[in-house]
Amino acid sequence: MIKQALHAVAWRTEKVIDHIRGQRDTRRIIEPYIGYATPDHLVVRGRVLTSVRRNKLKPNQSRWTNFKQMFALFLTDEVANAEVSSSNVAARSDEEGYFTLLLPRDDRTGWIDVEVTVSGEHTTALCPVMIASDEADFGVISDIDDTMLQTGAYSLLRNLWTSLTGNIATRRIFPDALSFMSDLSAGGRNPVYYVSSSPWNLHHFLVTIFDKAGLVRGPKFLRDLGLSKTQFITGTHGDHKGNSIDTLLAANPDLPFVLVGDTGQHDAFVYHDAIKRHPGRIKAVVLREPGPGPDGQSRAVMSKIEKTNASLLHGPTFDGFATQLKPPAKAVNPS
Structure with missing residues:
Protein backbone atom coordinates (compact mmCIF):
# COMPACT_ATOMS: atom_id res chain seq x y z
CA MET A 1 0.00 0.00 0.00
CA ILE A 131 22.92 -3.37 -40.44
CA ALA A 132 24.62 -6.71 -39.82
CA SER A 133 26.70 -8.16 -42.63
CA ASP A 134 25.39 -11.17 -44.53
CA GLU A 135 28.82 -12.77 -44.02
CA ALA A 136 28.81 -12.58 -40.21
CA ASP A 137 29.93 -15.74 -38.38
CA PHE A 138 28.17 -14.80 -35.14
CA GLY A 139 26.83 -11.83 -33.21
CA VAL A 140 28.06 -10.45 -29.90
CA ILE A 141 25.90 -9.12 -27.05
CA SER A 142 27.89 -7.50 -24.25
CA ASP A 143 27.17 -5.97 -20.89
CA ILE A 144 28.87 -2.60 -20.19
CA ASP A 145 29.59 -1.94 -16.49
CA ASP A 146 32.55 -4.00 -15.20
CA THR A 147 32.56 -5.88 -18.50
CA MET A 148 33.72 -3.12 -20.85
CA LEU A 149 33.73 -0.10 -18.53
CA GLN A 150 35.56 -0.07 -15.19
CA THR A 151 32.81 0.71 -12.69
CA GLY A 152 32.71 -1.43 -9.55
CA ALA A 153 29.07 -2.39 -10.10
CA TYR A 154 29.58 -5.41 -7.83
CA SER A 155 29.51 -2.87 -4.98
CA LEU A 156 26.51 -0.51 -4.89
CA LEU A 157 28.41 2.31 -3.14
CA ARG A 158 31.44 1.96 -5.41
CA ASN A 159 29.15 1.90 -8.45
CA LEU A 160 27.32 5.08 -7.43
CA TRP A 161 30.54 6.90 -6.54
CA THR A 162 32.26 6.00 -9.82
CA SER A 163 29.21 6.69 -11.97
CA LEU A 164 28.20 10.00 -10.42
CA THR A 165 31.62 11.59 -9.83
CA GLY A 166 33.43 10.58 -13.02
CA ASN A 167 33.51 12.17 -16.48
CA ILE A 168 34.42 11.17 -20.01
CA ALA A 169 38.11 11.78 -19.26
CA THR A 170 38.26 9.76 -16.03
CA ARG A 171 36.11 6.75 -16.98
CA ARG A 172 38.18 3.88 -18.37
CA ILE A 173 37.52 0.99 -20.74
CA PHE A 174 39.38 -2.20 -19.78
CA PRO A 175 42.41 -2.51 -22.13
CA ASP A 176 41.74 -6.23 -22.67
CA ALA A 177 38.13 -5.40 -23.63
CA LEU A 178 39.37 -3.24 -26.51
CA SER A 179 41.40 -6.01 -28.14
CA PHE A 180 38.85 -8.70 -27.28
CA MET A 181 35.91 -6.93 -28.89
CA SER A 182 38.01 -5.89 -31.87
CA ASP A 183 38.95 -9.52 -32.47
CA LEU A 184 35.36 -10.71 -32.06
CA SER A 185 33.97 -8.12 -34.47
CA ALA A 186 36.52 -9.15 -37.13
CA GLY A 187 36.73 -5.73 -38.70
CA GLY A 188 32.99 -5.18 -38.50
CA ARG A 189 31.96 -8.47 -40.08
CA ASN A 190 30.37 -9.70 -36.84
CA PRO A 191 27.78 -7.32 -35.31
CA VAL A 192 28.31 -6.13 -31.73
CA TYR A 193 25.50 -4.94 -29.45
CA TYR A 194 25.64 -3.60 -25.90
CA VAL A 195 23.00 -4.24 -23.24
CA SER A 196 23.09 -2.43 -19.91
CA SER A 197 20.83 -1.35 -17.06
CA SER A 198 22.31 2.13 -17.34
CA PRO A 199 19.60 4.69 -18.22
CA TRP A 200 19.09 6.10 -21.71
CA ASN A 201 20.11 9.50 -20.29
CA LEU A 202 23.71 8.20 -20.46
CA HIS A 203 23.59 7.13 -24.12
CA HIS A 204 25.65 10.02 -25.50
CA PHE A 205 27.97 9.88 -22.48
CA LEU A 206 28.69 6.19 -23.12
CA VAL A 207 29.05 6.64 -26.88
CA THR A 208 31.62 9.38 -26.25
CA ILE A 209 33.63 7.18 -23.86
CA PHE A 210 33.51 4.21 -26.26
CA ASP A 211 34.59 6.31 -29.25
CA LYS A 212 37.36 8.03 -27.28
CA ALA A 213 38.78 4.66 -26.18
CA GLY A 214 38.36 3.04 -29.61
CA LEU A 215 35.91 0.36 -28.44
CA VAL A 216 33.95 -1.36 -31.19
CA ARG A 217 30.85 0.63 -32.03
CA GLY A 218 27.42 -0.93 -31.70
CA PRO A 219 23.74 -0.27 -30.87
CA LYS A 220 23.01 0.06 -27.17
CA PHE A 221 20.01 -1.29 -25.33
CA LEU A 222 19.75 0.81 -22.20
CA ARG A 223 17.00 1.09 -19.62
CA ASP A 224 14.15 3.52 -19.12
CA LEU A 225 14.33 4.59 -15.48
CA GLY A 226 11.39 6.96 -15.78
CA LEU A 227 8.01 6.58 -14.16
CA SER A 228 5.34 4.66 -16.00
CA LYS A 229 1.67 4.63 -15.12
CA THR A 230 1.99 1.22 -13.48
CA GLN A 231 5.42 1.18 -11.81
CA PHE A 232 8.26 3.30 -10.44
CA ILE A 233 11.01 1.99 -12.70
CA THR A 234 10.17 0.19 -15.92
CA GLY A 235 11.33 -3.42 -15.70
CA THR A 236 13.99 -5.12 -13.61
CA HIS A 237 17.71 -5.57 -14.29
CA GLY A 238 17.30 -9.21 -15.33
CA ASP A 239 14.10 -8.64 -17.30
CA HIS A 240 15.68 -5.81 -19.28
CA LYS A 241 18.75 -7.83 -20.24
CA GLY A 242 16.74 -10.95 -21.01
CA ASN A 243 14.23 -9.07 -23.17
CA SER A 244 17.02 -7.28 -25.03
CA ILE A 245 18.72 -10.60 -25.79
CA ASP A 246 15.42 -12.01 -27.08
CA THR A 247 14.97 -8.96 -29.31
CA LEU A 248 18.45 -9.24 -30.79
CA LEU A 249 18.25 -12.96 -31.44
CA ALA A 250 14.93 -12.40 -33.22
CA ALA A 251 16.51 -9.57 -35.25
CA ASN A 252 19.32 -11.92 -36.36
CA PRO A 253 17.54 -15.28 -36.74
CA ASP A 254 20.38 -16.99 -38.65
CA LEU A 255 23.23 -16.04 -36.29
CA PRO A 256 24.57 -17.77 -33.19
CA PHE A 257 25.62 -15.37 -30.44
CA VAL A 258 28.41 -14.86 -27.93
CA LEU A 259 27.15 -13.36 -24.65
CA VAL A 260 29.73 -11.27 -22.76
CA GLY A 261 29.28 -10.11 -19.18
CA ASP A 262 30.70 -10.26 -15.67
CA THR A 263 30.04 -12.06 -12.40
CA GLY A 264 29.44 -8.88 -10.38
CA GLN A 265 25.79 -8.44 -11.41
CA HIS A 266 24.84 -12.08 -11.88
CA ASP A 267 24.98 -12.03 -15.68
CA ALA A 268 25.46 -15.81 -15.51
CA PHE A 269 21.84 -16.18 -14.38
CA VAL A 270 20.52 -14.06 -17.24
CA TYR A 271 22.67 -15.84 -19.82
CA HIS A 272 21.79 -19.31 -18.55
CA ASP A 273 18.11 -18.44 -18.91
CA ALA A 274 18.78 -17.20 -22.46
CA ILE A 275 20.43 -20.53 -23.32
CA LYS A 276 17.33 -22.36 -22.11
CA ARG A 277 14.98 -20.08 -24.08
CA HIS A 278 17.07 -20.27 -27.27
CA PRO A 279 18.56 -23.76 -27.56
CA GLY A 280 21.39 -23.93 -30.07
CA ARG A 281 21.59 -20.14 -30.53
CA ILE A 282 24.20 -19.30 -27.87
CA LYS A 283 27.70 -20.15 -29.04
CA ALA A 284 29.50 -19.10 -25.86
CA VAL A 285 29.23 -17.21 -22.58
CA VAL A 286 32.21 -15.08 -21.56
CA LEU A 287 32.38 -13.65 -18.04
CA ARG A 288 34.84 -11.24 -16.49
CA GLU A 289 35.42 -11.85 -12.76
CA PRO A 290 35.80 -8.38 -11.19
CA GLY A 291 36.50 -7.59 -7.54
CA PRO A 292 36.04 -10.62 -5.31
CA GLY A 293 34.98 -12.82 -8.22
CA PRO A 294 31.84 -14.96 -8.49
CA ASP A 295 29.90 -15.86 -5.36
CA GLY A 296 28.58 -19.33 -4.63
CA GLN A 297 25.31 -18.82 -6.48
CA SER A 298 27.08 -17.56 -9.61
CA ARG A 299 29.50 -20.51 -9.54
CA ALA A 300 26.55 -22.90 -9.35
CA VAL A 301 24.92 -21.32 -12.42
CA MET A 302 28.25 -21.26 -14.26
CA SER A 303 28.48 -25.01 -13.68
CA LYS A 304 25.05 -25.37 -15.28
CA ILE A 305 26.20 -23.38 -18.32
CA GLU A 306 29.16 -25.74 -18.72
CA LYS A 307 26.69 -28.62 -19.06
CA THR A 308 24.95 -26.98 -22.04
CA ASN A 309 26.11 -26.79 -25.65
CA ALA A 310 27.47 -23.28 -25.05
CA SER A 311 31.14 -22.80 -24.19
CA LEU A 312 31.95 -20.98 -20.93
CA LEU A 313 35.04 -18.79 -20.65
CA HIS A 314 35.71 -16.85 -17.46
CA GLY A 315 38.53 -15.10 -15.66
CA PRO A 316 39.74 -11.72 -14.38
CA THR A 317 40.54 -10.63 -17.97
CA PHE A 318 39.48 -11.56 -21.50
CA ASP A 319 43.07 -12.21 -22.60
CA GLY A 320 43.28 -15.22 -24.93
CA PHE A 321 39.54 -15.76 -25.13
CA ALA A 322 39.09 -14.44 -28.68
CA THR A 323 41.39 -17.14 -30.07
CA GLN A 324 39.23 -19.83 -28.47
CA LEU A 325 36.09 -18.37 -30.02
CA LYS A 326 37.32 -18.02 -33.59
CA PRO A 327 35.41 -20.23 -36.04
CA PRO A 328 37.40 -23.01 -37.70
CA ALA A 329 39.11 -22.06 -40.94
CA LYS A 330 37.00 -22.81 -43.98
CA ALA A 331 38.34 -25.55 -46.22
CA VAL A 332 39.53 -24.41 -49.64
CA ASN A 333 38.46 -26.59 -52.52
CA PRO A 334 41.41 -27.46 -54.78
CA SER A 335 41.01 -26.07 -58.25
Whole structure:
Protein backbone atom coordinates (compact mmCIF):
# COMPACT_ATOMS: atom_id res chain seq x y z
CA MET A 1 0.00 0.00 0.00
CA ILE A 2 2.81 2.43 0.89
CA LYS A 3 4.63 1.71 -2.39
CA GLN A 4 1.42 2.22 -4.36
CA ALA A 5 0.72 5.51 -2.58
CA LEU A 6 4.26 6.79 -3.19
CA HIS A 7 4.01 5.80 -6.84
CA ALA A 8 0.70 7.64 -7.24
CA VAL A 9 2.15 10.81 -5.71
CA ALA A 10 5.33 10.61 -7.82
CA TRP A 11 3.33 9.96 -10.99
CA ARG A 12 1.04 12.95 -10.45
CA THR A 13 3.97 15.19 -9.51
CA GLU A 14 5.84 14.29 -12.67
CA LYS A 15 2.76 14.98 -14.79
CA VAL A 16 2.36 18.44 -13.24
CA ILE A 17 6.05 19.25 -13.81
CA ASP A 18 5.86 17.99 -17.39
CA HIS A 19 2.76 20.11 -18.01
CA ILE A 20 4.45 23.26 -16.69
CA ARG A 21 7.59 22.60 -18.72
CA GLY A 22 5.52 21.91 -21.81
CA GLN A 23 3.84 25.31 -21.54
CA ARG A 24 7.17 27.04 -20.96
CA ASP A 25 9.20 25.49 -23.78
CA THR A 26 7.72 24.36 -27.09
CA ARG A 27 10.96 23.39 -28.86
CA ARG A 28 11.30 19.87 -30.24
CA ILE A 29 14.78 18.30 -30.54
CA ILE A 30 15.69 14.72 -31.42
CA GLU A 31 18.36 12.89 -29.42
CA PRO A 32 19.47 10.07 -31.77
CA TYR A 33 20.14 6.56 -30.51
CA ILE A 34 21.96 3.88 -32.52
CA GLY A 35 19.48 1.69 -34.37
CA TYR A 36 19.72 -1.81 -35.77
CA ALA A 37 18.15 -4.02 -38.44
CA THR A 38 15.80 -7.00 -38.57
CA PRO A 39 15.22 -9.15 -41.67
CA ASP A 40 12.37 -6.81 -42.68
CA HIS A 41 13.06 -3.41 -41.10
CA LEU A 42 15.53 -0.74 -40.13
CA VAL A 43 14.78 0.01 -36.49
CA VAL A 44 15.42 3.75 -36.05
CA ARG A 45 15.41 4.97 -32.44
CA GLY A 46 15.63 8.21 -30.53
CA ARG A 47 13.96 10.51 -28.05
CA VAL A 48 12.15 13.83 -28.48
CA LEU A 49 13.20 16.48 -25.94
CA THR A 50 12.96 20.27 -25.64
CA SER A 51 16.73 20.47 -25.24
CA VAL A 52 19.79 18.21 -25.28
CA ARG A 53 22.49 18.67 -22.65
CA ARG A 54 26.11 18.28 -23.76
CA ASN A 55 28.42 19.03 -20.85
CA LYS A 56 31.73 20.72 -21.67
CA LEU A 57 34.69 19.07 -20.01
CA LYS A 58 37.09 21.43 -18.28
CA PRO A 59 40.71 20.53 -17.45
CA ASN A 60 41.08 18.96 -13.99
CA GLN A 61 37.47 19.65 -13.07
CA SER A 62 36.43 18.61 -9.57
CA ARG A 63 34.30 15.64 -8.58
CA TRP A 64 31.63 18.12 -7.48
CA THR A 65 31.52 19.55 -11.00
CA ASN A 66 31.38 16.01 -12.37
CA PHE A 67 28.46 15.23 -10.09
CA LYS A 68 26.54 18.36 -11.14
CA GLN A 69 27.09 17.55 -14.80
CA MET A 70 26.01 13.93 -14.37
CA PHE A 71 22.94 15.00 -12.38
CA ALA A 72 22.02 17.44 -15.15
CA LEU A 73 21.84 14.56 -17.64
CA PHE A 74 18.80 13.26 -15.76
CA LEU A 75 16.92 16.58 -15.88
CA THR A 76 15.38 15.80 -19.24
CA ASP A 77 12.32 17.63 -20.49
CA GLU A 78 10.79 14.95 -22.71
CA VAL A 79 8.04 15.54 -25.27
CA ALA A 80 5.21 13.02 -25.41
CA ASN A 81 3.01 12.35 -28.46
CA ALA A 82 5.29 14.18 -30.90
CA GLU A 83 5.07 12.94 -34.48
CA VAL A 84 8.41 11.95 -36.05
CA SER A 85 8.87 10.75 -39.59
CA SER A 86 11.36 9.47 -42.14
CA SER A 87 10.82 8.27 -45.71
CA ASN A 88 7.04 8.58 -45.43
CA VAL A 89 6.97 6.45 -42.27
CA ALA A 90 5.68 8.17 -39.13
CA ALA A 91 5.40 7.34 -35.44
CA ARG A 92 4.66 9.16 -32.19
CA SER A 93 6.83 9.48 -29.13
CA ASP A 94 5.63 7.76 -25.96
CA GLU A 95 5.05 9.38 -22.57
CA GLU A 96 8.82 9.56 -21.90
CA GLY A 97 9.62 10.95 -25.37
CA TYR A 98 11.02 7.72 -26.86
CA PHE A 99 10.17 6.75 -30.44
CA THR A 100 10.84 3.88 -32.82
CA LEU A 101 10.49 4.07 -36.59
CA LEU A 102 10.30 0.83 -38.59
CA LEU A 103 11.55 1.56 -42.11
CA PRO A 104 11.55 -1.00 -44.93
CA ARG A 105 14.91 -2.73 -45.26
CA ASP A 106 16.81 -2.89 -48.52
CA ASP A 107 20.04 -4.69 -49.50
CA ARG A 108 22.45 -2.33 -47.71
CA THR A 109 24.67 -3.54 -44.89
CA GLY A 110 27.05 -1.73 -42.57
CA TRP A 111 26.45 1.71 -41.08
CA ILE A 112 23.96 4.21 -42.48
CA ASP A 113 22.44 7.49 -41.26
CA VAL A 114 18.68 7.99 -41.42
CA GLU A 115 17.29 11.52 -41.43
CA VAL A 116 14.39 11.95 -38.99
CA THR A 117 12.14 14.99 -38.69
CA VAL A 118 9.75 16.16 -35.99
CA SER A 119 6.49 17.31 -37.57
CA GLY A 120 6.07 21.08 -37.43
CA GLU A 121 9.78 21.69 -36.74
CA HIS A 122 12.52 22.88 -39.07
CA THR A 123 15.26 20.80 -37.44
CA THR A 124 16.16 17.24 -38.33
CA ALA A 125 18.51 14.66 -36.86
CA LEU A 126 20.61 11.88 -38.34
CA CYS A 127 19.97 8.61 -36.52
CA PRO A 128 22.70 5.99 -37.12
CA VAL A 129 21.69 2.41 -37.88
CA MET A 130 23.91 -0.68 -37.92
CA ILE A 131 22.92 -3.37 -40.44
CA ALA A 132 24.62 -6.71 -39.82
CA SER A 133 26.70 -8.16 -42.63
CA ASP A 134 25.39 -11.17 -44.53
CA GLU A 135 28.82 -12.77 -44.02
CA ALA A 136 28.81 -12.58 -40.21
CA ASP A 137 29.93 -15.74 -38.38
CA PHE A 138 28.17 -14.80 -35.14
CA GLY A 139 26.83 -11.83 -33.21
CA VAL A 140 28.06 -10.45 -29.90
CA ILE A 141 25.90 -9.12 -27.05
CA SER A 142 27.89 -7.50 -24.25
CA ASP A 143 27.17 -5.97 -20.89
CA ILE A 144 28.87 -2.60 -20.19
CA ASP A 145 29.59 -1.94 -16.49
CA ASP A 146 32.55 -4.00 -15.20
CA THR A 147 32.56 -5.88 -18.50
CA MET A 148 33.72 -3.12 -20.85
CA LEU A 149 33.73 -0.10 -18.53
CA GLN A 150 35.56 -0.07 -15.19
CA THR A 151 32.81 0.71 -12.69
CA GLY A 152 32.71 -1.43 -9.55
CA ALA A 153 29.07 -2.39 -10.10
CA TYR A 154 29.58 -5.41 -7.83
CA SER A 155 29.51 -2.87 -4.98
CA LEU A 156 26.51 -0.51 -4.89
CA LEU A 157 28.41 2.31 -3.14
CA ARG A 158 31.44 1.96 -5.41
CA ASN A 159 29.15 1.90 -8.45
CA LEU A 160 27.32 5.08 -7.43
CA TRP A 161 30.54 6.90 -6.54
CA THR A 162 32.26 6.00 -9.82
CA SER A 163 29.21 6.69 -11.97
CA LEU A 164 28.20 10.00 -10.42
CA THR A 165 31.62 11.59 -9.83
CA GLY A 166 33.43 10.58 -13.02
CA ASN A 167 33.51 12.17 -16.48
CA ILE A 168 34.42 11.17 -20.01
CA ALA A 169 38.11 11.78 -19.26
CA THR A 170 38.26 9.76 -16.03
CA ARG A 171 36.11 6.75 -16.98
CA ARG A 172 38.18 3.88 -18.37
CA ILE A 173 37.52 0.99 -20.74
CA PHE A 174 39.38 -2.20 -19.78
CA PRO A 175 42.41 -2.51 -22.13
CA ASP A 176 41.74 -6.23 -22.67
CA ALA A 177 38.13 -5.40 -23.63
CA LEU A 178 39.37 -3.24 -26.51
CA SER A 179 41.40 -6.01 -28.14
CA PHE A 180 38.85 -8.70 -27.28
CA MET A 181 35.91 -6.93 -28.89
CA SER A 182 38.01 -5.89 -31.87
CA ASP A 183 38.95 -9.52 -32.47
CA LEU A 184 35.36 -10.71 -32.06
CA SER A 185 33.97 -8.12 -34.47
CA ALA A 186 36.52 -9.15 -37.13
CA GLY A 187 36.73 -5.73 -38.70
CA GLY A 188 32.99 -5.18 -38.50
CA ARG A 189 31.96 -8.47 -40.08
CA ASN A 190 30.37 -9.70 -36.84
CA PRO A 191 27.78 -7.32 -35.31
CA VAL A 192 28.31 -6.13 -31.73
CA TYR A 193 25.50 -4.94 -29.45
CA TYR A 194 25.64 -3.60 -25.90
CA VAL A 195 23.00 -4.24 -23.24
CA SER A 196 23.09 -2.43 -19.91
CA SER A 197 20.83 -1.35 -17.06
CA SER A 198 22.31 2.13 -17.34
CA PRO A 199 19.60 4.69 -18.22
CA TRP A 200 19.09 6.10 -21.71
CA ASN A 201 20.11 9.50 -20.29
CA LEU A 202 23.71 8.20 -20.46
CA HIS A 203 23.59 7.13 -24.12
CA HIS A 204 25.65 10.02 -25.50
CA PHE A 205 27.97 9.88 -22.48
CA LEU A 206 28.69 6.19 -23.12
CA VAL A 207 29.05 6.64 -26.88
CA THR A 208 31.62 9.38 -26.25
CA ILE A 209 33.63 7.18 -23.86
CA PHE A 210 33.51 4.21 -26.26
CA ASP A 211 34.59 6.31 -29.25
CA LYS A 212 37.36 8.03 -27.28
CA ALA A 213 38.78 4.66 -26.18
CA GLY A 214 38.36 3.04 -29.61
CA LEU A 215 35.91 0.36 -28.44
CA VAL A 216 33.95 -1.36 -31.19
CA ARG A 217 30.85 0.63 -32.03
CA GLY A 218 27.42 -0.93 -31.70
CA PRO A 219 23.74 -0.27 -30.87
CA LYS A 220 23.01 0.06 -27.17
CA PHE A 221 20.01 -1.29 -25.33
CA LEU A 222 19.75 0.81 -22.20
CA ARG A 223 17.00 1.09 -19.62
CA ASP A 224 14.15 3.52 -19.12
CA LEU A 225 14.33 4.59 -15.48
CA GLY A 226 11.39 6.96 -15.78
CA LEU A 227 8.01 6.58 -14.16
CA SER A 228 5.34 4.66 -16.00
CA LYS A 229 1.67 4.63 -15.12
CA THR A 230 1.99 1.22 -13.48
CA GLN A 231 5.42 1.18 -11.81
CA PHE A 232 8.26 3.30 -10.44
CA ILE A 233 11.01 1.99 -12.70
CA THR A 234 10.17 0.19 -15.92
CA GLY A 235 11.33 -3.42 -15.70
CA THR A 236 13.99 -5.12 -13.61
CA HIS A 237 17.71 -5.57 -14.29
CA GLY A 238 17.30 -9.21 -15.33
CA ASP A 239 14.10 -8.64 -17.30
CA HIS A 240 15.68 -5.81 -19.28
CA LYS A 241 18.75 -7.83 -20.24
CA GLY A 242 16.74 -10.95 -21.01
CA ASN A 243 14.23 -9.07 -23.17
CA SER A 244 17.02 -7.28 -25.03
CA ILE A 245 18.72 -10.60 -25.79
CA ASP A 246 15.42 -12.01 -27.08
CA THR A 247 14.97 -8.96 -29.31
CA LEU A 248 18.45 -9.24 -30.79
CA LEU A 249 18.25 -12.96 -31.44
CA ALA A 250 14.93 -12.40 -33.22
CA ALA A 251 16.51 -9.57 -35.25
CA ASN A 252 19.32 -11.92 -36.36
CA PRO A 253 17.54 -15.28 -36.74
CA ASP A 254 20.38 -16.99 -38.65
CA LEU A 255 23.23 -16.04 -36.29
CA PRO A 256 24.57 -17.77 -33.19
CA PHE A 257 25.62 -15.37 -30.44
CA VAL A 258 28.41 -14.86 -27.93
CA LEU A 259 27.15 -13.36 -24.65
CA VAL A 260 29.73 -11.27 -22.76
CA GLY A 261 29.28 -10.11 -19.18
CA ASP A 262 30.70 -10.26 -15.67
CA THR A 263 30.04 -12.06 -12.40
CA GLY A 264 29.44 -8.88 -10.38
CA GLN A 265 25.79 -8.44 -11.41
CA HIS A 266 24.84 -12.08 -11.88
CA ASP A 267 24.98 -12.03 -15.68
CA ALA A 268 25.46 -15.81 -15.51
CA PHE A 269 21.84 -16.18 -14.38
CA VAL A 270 20.52 -14.06 -17.24
CA TYR A 271 22.67 -15.84 -19.82
CA HIS A 272 21.79 -19.31 -18.55
CA ASP A 273 18.11 -18.44 -18.91
CA ALA A 274 18.78 -17.20 -22.46
CA ILE A 275 20.43 -20.53 -23.32
CA LYS A 276 17.33 -22.36 -22.11
CA ARG A 277 14.98 -20.08 -24.08
CA HIS A 278 17.07 -20.27 -27.27
CA PRO A 279 18.56 -23.76 -27.56
CA GLY A 280 21.39 -23.93 -30.07
CA ARG A 281 21.59 -20.14 -30.53
CA ILE A 282 24.20 -19.30 -27.87
CA LYS A 283 27.70 -20.15 -29.04
CA ALA A 284 29.50 -19.10 -25.86
CA VAL A 285 29.23 -17.21 -22.58
CA VAL A 286 32.21 -15.08 -21.56
CA LEU A 287 32.38 -13.65 -18.04
CA ARG A 288 34.84 -11.24 -16.49
CA GLU A 289 35.42 -11.85 -12.76
CA PRO A 290 35.80 -8.38 -11.19
CA GLY A 291 36.50 -7.59 -7.54
CA PRO A 292 36.04 -10.62 -5.31
CA GLY A 293 34.98 -12.82 -8.22
CA PRO A 294 31.84 -14.96 -8.49
CA ASP A 295 29.90 -15.86 -5.36
CA GLY A 296 28.58 -19.33 -4.63
CA GLN A 297 25.31 -18.82 -6.48
CA SER A 298 27.08 -17.56 -9.61
CA ARG A 299 29.50 -20.51 -9.54
CA ALA A 300 26.55 -22.90 -9.35
CA VAL A 301 24.92 -21.32 -12.42
CA MET A 302 28.25 -21.26 -14.26
CA SER A 303 28.48 -25.01 -13.68
CA LYS A 304 25.05 -25.37 -15.28
CA ILE A 305 26.20 -23.38 -18.32
CA GLU A 306 29.16 -25.74 -18.72
CA LYS A 307 26.69 -28.62 -19.06
CA THR A 308 24.95 -26.98 -22.04
CA ASN A 309 26.11 -26.79 -25.65
CA ALA A 310 27.47 -23.28 -25.05
CA SER A 311 31.14 -22.80 -24.19
CA LEU A 312 31.95 -20.98 -20.93
CA LEU A 313 35.04 -18.79 -20.65
CA HIS A 314 35.71 -16.85 -17.46
CA GLY A 315 38.53 -15.10 -15.66
CA PRO A 316 39.74 -11.72 -14.38
CA THR A 317 40.54 -10.63 -17.97
CA PHE A 318 39.48 -11.56 -21.50
CA ASP A 319 43.07 -12.21 -22.60
CA GLY A 320 43.28 -15.22 -24.93
CA PHE A 321 39.54 -15.76 -25.13
CA ALA A 322 39.09 -14.44 -28.68
CA THR A 323 41.39 -17.14 -30.07
CA GLN A 324 39.23 -19.83 -28.47
CA LEU A 325 36.09 -18.37 -30.02
CA LYS A 326 37.32 -18.02 -33.59
CA PRO A 327 35.41 -20.23 -36.04
CA PRO A 328 37.40 -23.01 -37.70
CA ALA A 329 39.11 -22.06 -40.94
CA LYS A 330 37.00 -22.81 -43.98
CA ALA A 331 38.34 -25.55 -46.22
CA VAL A 332 39.53 -24.41 -49.64
CA ASN A 333 38.46 -26.59 -52.52
CA PRO A 334 41.41 -27.46 -54.78
CA SER A 335 41.01 -26.07 -58.25
